[in-house]
Amino acid sequence: MAGHEECGAYLYDPAARKVGEYRGQAGPYAMLRPLGGGREWQADPERVRPATPEERLSAGVRAANTLSTASYEVSRPPVPVPHCVECGDLARCRAEARARYDWSAETDANVLLRRHLQVGHPE
Incomplete structure (x- = not known):
């Protein structure tokens, strides 16, 4: 270290x-x-x-999948909350993955954004 x-x-x-x-x-x-x-x-x-960004994303998706018991609409991408730094970071990761045609990474970012919205912005 x-x-x-x-x-x-x-x-x-x-x-x-x-x-x-x-x-x-x-x-x-x-x-x-x-x-x-x-x-x-x-x-x-x-x-x-x-950890590399890819390792962090992969570990975060595993953790979100383990903890997730919510049923949500998966056919539409989650919408980030304006002015939330974490929402913005995850939306940026999703956009970058989409730009390089990395559908797996785009899905991972959507999973993490849904989890963040569920925990950080419950309504």
């Missing part, structure tokens, strides 16, 4: 082959928590690295 990571940073642990949210140090270990919650695990701080 190059430098000191801030709590909440997303790191990739090659030993566990997954992305985790950095929670702090515990002795010689970096403590990581799965995206979406769950049991923390110890990682070698010399081997973990910042």
